[in-house]
Amino acid sequence: MERRMVTCTAPVNIALIKYWGKLDEDLIIPLNSSLSITLHQESLRTTTTVAWYEHDSSIRMWLNGEELDVDANLRIRFVLDELRSRSRPEFRNLGFRIASVNNFPTAAGLASSAAGLACLVYTVAELIQYKETFPGELSSIARRGSGSACRSLDSGFVKWNKGSLVDGSDSVAEQIVDDMYWPEVRILVCVVSDQKKTTSSTKGMRNSVESSELLKYRALSIVDDHITAMEEAIKRMDFNTMARLTMKDSNQFHAVCLDTEPPIFYLNETSKAIISAVEEFNAYSNQEDINELSNLMLRCFPPRLSAAEVDSSSPSIIGRDEPSKPLSAAGEHVLGKVGTRENSVQYFIKTRAGPGPLRMSDTSHLLDSESLEPKT
Template structure:
C-alpha cells in the first residue's frame, strides 16, 4: 500500500509595497496591489507534510476530520474558517480530477493530516501566516497531483484565502500581488516580477526589536483603517498605483537608489495610514524610530559623498525593522546597527563578524544622530537574502516527513 503524502517548504516574504486593507474580508481581496521580496528558505521557511489516508476518515463515514499540527501543537480547524476554505478548494479541484480519471485514488474523500513547522522561532517576530498558508497550499496541491495542471498563480489564489500575503509566498524572487477587479477574486493573484537570480546580491537584515506591548492584529487593524482613515483612500487610489510601476522599474533596473526611496516611502506611508486610523494604530516604537533615524542618516551621508544609499528599511505590522542591503554593504550596516543597538543575539549564516566601534563611514555621517541604546533594544538580528519559491522536498513518507507512519507528528 502506497502512502499518499507530500512534504514541501515555502518562504517568508516581506512587502516593499504594502498590503493594508481588504475590499472583501471573506475572500481576502485587497484594496491595492502589493509587491514583495521573497526571503531565502535556507534561513527562514515553513515545512509542511500533508497525508491523505482512508483510515483517517472518509466522506462516506460522515464529516471529514482533517487534523493539523503547527509547531508540534494540534490546532482546531474551524469549519468555514480560512484554513477550511483553502482545503475545501483544493479538495474540490482534486475531486474534479478524480471524476475525469476514475483510476485515481479518491484522496478528495479522505481526511487529511497536516503537520507544519517553522524553522524560525516565534521570537523572531516574523509573521508566519504567509509562509504557512503558502506551504499548506503547495503541499496539498502536490499531494493531490494538481501541480501539473494548476499554475502557481492559480495556486496563489488558494493560499490567499488563508492569509492575503501568503499568495506572494508561492513564488521566489520579486513578486506582485495583483489586487484584481472581479468580485469573486478570480483575478486577485500573485505574479512573478523577477527571479532571485535577477538581483542575487540583495541581502536582508531583520532587526527584531524588543517590545513589551500588545500589538493590534493586522486582520482587525487593517479593517479599522479602511473604515476610518481618510488618508488610506488616497493611498489606495493614487499612491500605490504609481508606486507599483516605479517599484517594478527599480527592480528591473536593479536601481538600488530608487528601490530604497520607494521601499522606505511606502513603509512610512503605510504606518501613516495606521496612525490616521481611529483609534490610531502604532506598530513602530521608539527603537524602530531610532533605526529609521540611523539608516536615513547613513543614506544621507552616502548621497552626500556622491554614492548610492546603503539600506532600505521597511516595517510590517510590528516594531521590527527589515533592512534591504547589497551584499557588499552588509558588514557596514551590521557594524552600525550593532554599535547603536548593542548585544543583539546574532548567528550569521554568511559568517560576517562584527567588530567593536563604528565601521568606516562617509565623512558627513553625524554619529550623534541617536544615542547608543540600552543593551538588547534590538534583541536579535537575522541575516538572509532574496530567495527562491516553494520547494517540493519529497513524495511519500521519507526522510523529510514531519509525520510518522501512523500519521502523527514526529516531534511534539
C-alpha cells in the first residue's frame, strides 16, 4: 500500500463565555455551553504530521520533539482509536506515527492542549479521508480528547453547545460567524506568567462541581443568557457589549473558582491590575483602537522578556524591545491612575480572529518519510 502522511495546522481559541465544570467527566459533557474566538494561526498554531505505520498497530508520538508515553495518555489513545475505527477496513489495524509542535510556549495559558487535540483529530481525519456524518462530528471527537479542543475546529466565533443527549453526541461546536465577518476585532493576549497553573483545569473543575453553590446557579441559570447576548452582539458587531460581556463572564468564572473548596486563585496582582487598567481605559471613552491599548499596556506593564527571549516562533510577540509610542489622552489618564509595574508581564501577543484547521503541503511534514521519526 502507499505510504500516507498528512500535515495540518490548527488554531488556539480563547473563550469569551467560559467553560467550567463537567456534567460527565468521562464523556466530557460540559455543565454549560461556551463561546470562543478562534485566534489567527499566523500568530499561534499547532502543526501536526500523522503517518500510517504499516508493520503493526503501534502508536508513537512526539510533542515538540519529545516522545510521549502514548499508552499512558488515555485521551489521545481514545481519539486515535475512535478515528481508526471509522477508517476504511484495510486501515483499521495500521499504526500511527505522529509529530506535533506548537509555535508558542506550552505553559503560557494558551490552551495548547485544545489546539493540539483539534489538530490531531483534524489531521487524522484528513489522513483517513473521513467525512463527517453529521455537523460537528469531528468536534465531538476532539471534545473527548480535551473539552475546549472542539472549539478549535472552526474559524471566527464558535459556540460549543452543551447538548442534551446522555451520550454527548450533540455536545458539538458550531460556528456563529466566520473570521471574515467582523475583521476589525483584535485580541491582545497578556502573558502574565509562564508557570504551570497551581490547580489543573480538570481538578479545579471537579472541585468546583463538587463544592461551589454558585457554579450550579451560573451553569443552569446565567450562562445561556450570556451566550444569547454574546451571539447577538457578535452578529451586530457591537464591540462594547461584546467586551462588557466577556469581562463579566470571565470575572464570574473566577468568582466560581473562589467559591470552590479549597478556593482556586487564578488571578494574581498583575491580572487584577490589567483588568483595572482596561476598565479605566474603557470608562474614559469608547476606545476601540488596539494600538492605543497596546501602547498603554506596554507603558503600564513593561514586559520582562524581549521577543527573541520568548520560546516562540510567532511573529506576533510584543516584548521588552518594542519601541515606546506616545499615548493618547485616555492612555495618559490610565497610566496616571495605574502607574507602571516593571517585569510583571512576560510578553504580549497581538492577534486577530482566524481560520480553522488547515491542510499543509507535503513540504511541511514534521516526520522523516523513511524513518517515520521527527526530522532533525
